[in-house]
Structures are given as C-alpha cells and as structure tokens.
Amino acid sequence: MINRYTADRKIRSDDAYTPGNKAGKRPDRASIVYSQRCREAYKDVPLVLGGIEASLRRIAHYDYWQDKVRRSILLDSRADLLLYGNAERAVVEVAKRLDAGQSINQIRDVRGTAFVRKDTPEDWMEIDSTRIDRPGKVDKIINPYVNTRDLPQCEIEQSNAASGETVEMDAEDEVQILHIEPRVRLDRSKTVIRIPSFEKVSKDPVLYAHASRVLHLETNPGNARALVQLHGDQEVWLNPPPIPLTTEEMDAVFDLPYARVPHPAYGKEEIPAYKMIRFSVNIMRGCFGGCTFCSITEHEGRIIQNRSKTSILREIEVIRDKVPGFTGVISDLGGPTANMYRIACKTPEIESACRKPSCVFPGICPNLNTDHSALTQLYREARQLKGVKKILIASGLRYDLAVEDPEYVRELVTHHVGGYLKIAPEHTERGPLDKMMKPGIGSYDAFKKNV
Secondary structure, eight states: TTBOOTTSOOSSOOOTTSSSOOOOOSSSTHHHHHHHHHHHTTTSSOOOEOSHHHHHHHHSETTTTTTEEOOOOHHHTOEEEESSOHHHHHHHHHHHHHHTEEEEEEEGOOEEEEEEEOOOOOOOOEEHHHHHHSSOOOOOOOOTTTGGGOOOOHHHHHHHHOOOOOOOOOOTTOOOOOOOOOOOOOOOEEEEEEEHHHHHHHTTTHHHHHHHHHHHHTTOOTTTTEEEEEETTTTEEEOOOOOOOOOOHHHHHHHHHOOOOGGGGGGOOHHHHHHHTTTTEEEEEEEOOOOOOHHHHHHHOSOOOOOOOOHHHHHHHHHHHHSOOOSSSSOEEESTEEEEEEETOOHHHHHHHOOOOOSSSSSTTTEOOOHHHHHHHHHHTTTTTTTOOOEEHHHHHHHHHHHTTTTHHHHHHHSSSSOOOOOOOOOSSHHHHHHOOOOOOOHHHHHHHHH
C-alpha cells in the first residue's frame, strides 16, 4: 500500500520495487489477495503467511488507508498459520513437520506463530490483560490552530474528559500505570493473556492502546507469554516470540549462496530499490530503542542479533567479486540502527527477566553495555580489504549511545561519512520527544559537541 499510495492516499506514479520503476503492478493489500489466489488454486495445500506485513498486522490493528481498525490479517488472508518476525527457525520447523506427515492444524506449539483456535486448552491458565497493564485515559487532541490560552481552563478539561471512556482511573494523577498485585506464580509456558476483542478495540481507543501496549510488553522471548484475541466467534492465538538467532545461526542464514542480483525474468530493466541496497551489508537485526512510532520491535524483536565479523567481511568480498557495477564503495554496514552491533544487557539473566519496552528511555539503562569497540574494529578491518575504497555508514545513528564511546564517534566521522551523517533528533521539545520515547535535545547537543 505504501508503494502504491502517497501519504495523501493518492496513487503514486512510480514504484521503486518494480522493474522499470512502473507503478500499479501489484494489487491493494497484496498479501491478502495473493493468499486468497493461492487458496483458490491449491485448496488442499497448507497456506502459511509471513513477512513484515504479517508481523505488523497479526492482531487487530489500525489501518491508515481506511482510517479504521481492521481484524487480524490471519483471518482476512484465510491462512492456516502466520509466522511473525524474520522466522527462519519457524519456517524450517514447520516445513520439517509437514514433511514428516503432520497436519498444519497440529502445528500449534512453534514460537513466533499465530493461528485460529476455538478455545483455550484445558491445561492452560488464562489471565485478563488488565492484570498486566491498567487502561488509562486518552486525552482529546486539541485543534492546533486554536490558541488554548483564549479558552477557559474548564473548557479544555471538559474537552479532554469528553474523550475519555468509562475506565477505572488512578485518582491522583490520572495516568496509565503498571498494575502489579501479589499473586500465585504461574507457569508462563502454560499461561495465555486475553487482550480485548477486535469488536472492543475497534470502538474504544483506550482499549486499543491498552492491547497494543500489552503486545509490546510481551515481546521479550525470555519472559513473554502467549496472547489471545477474540474476533467474532474465532480466537486468534499468538505464541510467544521466537528465541533470537545465535551468531552462528545468523551467519548460516547470511552465508547462503544468494544470487545477489534481480531474477533473470526481469531482464535488463532497472529496479531502483535494488540499486539502493546492492552494495550494502546487514550486520545485525533488532532494536531495543522502543520508539513508539516504530515497527522494528514488532517484527525483529528488542534483542540484538549479530553476525560474526568473519561473516560480514566475507560478504563484502562476495560483493566485490560478484555484484555487477561495484566501484569499491560499500554503501552501508548497518541494520535497523547503525550502532547497536554487539550491544546487549550485561547479563543474560537480567535480559531474560526485563520487561522494559526500551533500554535507552528515559535514559540509558545501567545494565546496558554500551561498548562500541567491536563495531569500531569491524569498520577498521572492512576498509582494509583489498579492492574496497570506502565504507559508508548510511543506517540511522543512535547518537545518545554513540556519545558513550568517543573513540567510535571519531572513527565514524573520520572515515565513514559520505558528506552527511544520518541522525534523527525527531523533535526539539521534551513533550513530543517523551511521547515518542526519544532522548531529549540535550543528547543531540552533547553529540554535536563531540563531533
């Protein structure tokens, strides 16, 4: 949909992912349409849906194009199973079990999957999501063109109150709080959290926000529990997120013999999106930033998964030797964030127990190891490779992390910036930045001084 329409919902005149940059080559909601066509053509073949579209739409979700809440894409696509995240391990496990003769309807215990079931199994404990997170008031958005100083204060308060729903609020400060009560410790592997149904979240913005927050609270593979959401008379069940790939597993994925060029069926027509990334190297995945406007955590998770230095350097050599048009410049060594490579919690025990949505907001967690030395060394060795003239860093930089390691900043700006360094202050004022869970402008000023 983003490739087909502008932010004003107007048809685009081009599509960077299509040969010849031609627009209109894919239908609206392609994942749903293609799934339905597959179902029509192969009625008895299991249908498994994956990719970022599946990840971001696995529960009831707001759809910008229709300006309404839509139900899970699992139902609209009529798929038997949904895989969210990068899902390499899940793809292999599902394929092996199908090959062994299991029915797709028997595969119900794979992490990182979602499916439809009739009810909660008898040996599972179901808890209501309001025991995890307490729904809070949503303030009405005031018209930005109205000078609020000209309005009586009581009118503003009444305007805000009118938008709130009949939900229990904290009497003192009327803010959303994490509601924790002493209770019997449950077996998390046999516990499912019931979030508000599609019918409820589609009509109530407070419950929609609550369901979304619970989804994000259950993203740590070390302690996440299953989720279930009712859609009419169908239950959409989400298993906990997948265990992150080890470095060895990441290397195995990236070391496969990829062609590194578009499919021959496209002929000699140029594909703009391919031209942009053909000389870039993905060194890690995931993000622990927790920015409220971002979808990375929902898809790739909050724990950084790293490739080995050997695997990364090997890929640069493959690009040098095999990719047509290489001039000696690697356009990026990065990922969702340029400088989270090999940055993680100081101990696996703390990491697996943590339920914070962000490791860097409102400040950097004292348990986060911010040492950039592994990334600095990678940069140095990469630019020493024969035939490599320049290594650029095009991924966005998390500057509040970078200032923790001045040596990394010096290495970056001295050798790896091609004119402009990409950073994203997002805003200058504390209010909007807090809502986005981004650092204050003071972090930007400190970084600018270092540079």
